[in-house]
Amino acid sequence: MTTAKPQISLYNTLTRTKAPFEPMDASNVRMYVCGPTVYDFAHIGNARPVIVFDVLFRLLRHVYGESHVTYVRNITDVDDKINARALRDFPDLPLNDAIRKVTEKTESQFLADVKALGTLPPTHQPRATENIAGMQTLISALIDKNHAYNANGEVLFRTRSMEDYGQLSGRNLEDNLAGARVAVDAHKEDPADFVLWKLSSENEPGWDSPWGRGRPGWHIECSAMSERYLGKTFDIHGGGLDLIFPHHENEIAQSRCAHGTHAMANVWMHNGFLQVEGQKMSKSLGNFVTINELLETGAMGGRAWIGEVLRLAMLMTHYREPIDFTVKRLEEAEAKLRDWQRAARGAVLSEGDEPDSSVIAELADDLNFHRASVALDFIAKKANREEGNAKHCLAATLKFLGFTLDSLLDSNDGWEAPAHIANAIAERLAALNAKDFAKADAIRNELAEQGVALLDYKDENGQRATKWEVKR
Secondary structure (H helix, E strand, O other): OOOOOOOOEEEEOOOOEEEEOOOOOOOOEEEEEOOOEOOOOOEHHHHHHHHHHHHHHHHHHHHHOHHHEEEEEOEEOOOHHHHHHHHHHOOOOOHHHHHHHHHHHHHHHHHHHHHHOOOOOOOEOOEHHHOHHHHHHHHHHHHHOOOEEEEOOEEEEOHHHOOOOOOOOOOOHHHHHOOOOOOOOOOOOOOOOEEEEEEOOOOOOOEOOOOOOEEEOHHHHHHHHHHHHHOOOEEEEEEEHHHHHHHHHHHHHHHHHHHOOOOOEEEEEEEOOEEEOOEEOOOOOOOOOEHHHHHHOOOEOOEOOOHHHHHHHHHOOOOOOOEEEOHHHHHHHHHHHHHHHHHHOOOOOOOOOOOOHHHHHHHHEOOOHHHHHHHHHHHHHHHHOOOOOHHHHHHHHHHHOOOOOOOOOOOOOOOOOOHHHHHHHHHHHHHHHOOOHHHHHHHHHHHHHOOEEEEEEEOOOOOEEEEEEEOO
16 A cells, blocks of 8 residues: 655745745756865864755655655865865875865765765765856856946956845845945945856866866855756755855855846755854864764764764754764763664565655654654564564655664664773772772672663573663
């Protein structure tokens, strides 16, 4: 029996309302999300939109069919930060070769990192350098329609030529400029005008153009790539809250004015900011952490974390809310995922298995993962009692959400202690065997403060052993 698909509702930053999502073409639902600028390894804040919009991608595929959803996430490989990093890291190479080394390494690492987070690859992942011709075509159209002008070899968007500029951010031009420190170049008609094309010196990357050898501005890149793969107007545009202004606002201005359309995307979605242990993430505070460091080193909590734990920790806060990314949050996510995996243990899935409809219904309400996880907890309890097909349903739903069924389980009893817990248990057993009961008690108490309870028992050989569990 085929289960009826739910109506998806999404919050639209442009209208500031949550409304039923109606695609322009249900046979080709189209979504664009701003991807990384590959001058350095992606930090944990970059992971949030990747994970959030992966869940939306999965939901859209479930509702409309896998072959009926097109998801584009770009790679920005033209940027002054990339140039600076190339000159710093490879001073002895020609700039173009140095840039290639930087971008190839960082892009490869980004793709490996987000794969570890359980995300599906987008339908298309275009690089900015592969779309220069499309950017130049857009710029020419803007000049022809009097929305852009050439000044001293630099092409600028004429912001005041768009009557409703600022709808996405809710700012008008006067608000943008009042009290702001705006660098007003003499060749600009208006301080709010922004760069579409800028000249390149001999030691900067550049492409021939009608306006001289140069390179594109940041905003025009996404306008060109989204048009190439999704059309002049498409369904959903996503990214972080920090991109609303100026990046997304300027994308809208360029695309609408070049194409003469009422919209660039019908729905604009933005995930909230991320802090680390209660503070804004920054290198100066020493809390700047990359995805790769969390996966490979002890950057948080003195241990490496599996990607699925990072994924769940990120989803436990609603995507539009700010998130405080902490070791405690990671430990909570790890415990919850282990509980789900243990309850689903032994389930055998086959092609076409459907996720639980109640979980899907919660996700369809603007990606409400919190309520979806409550539904998962309920299914897990039923699975633990061996009720009906709950175990199989749980396994299928976890797979749909991007989680495997055994990443935190071992082959013996379904529990694999994280390294810091396993080490503490071993140290405590050694203390007990040495009759150092004070040390053993201290270790037990320290784990208890972390929410870990210990249970001593005798193994099949009569030797002292210890199990652990998360305290409820």
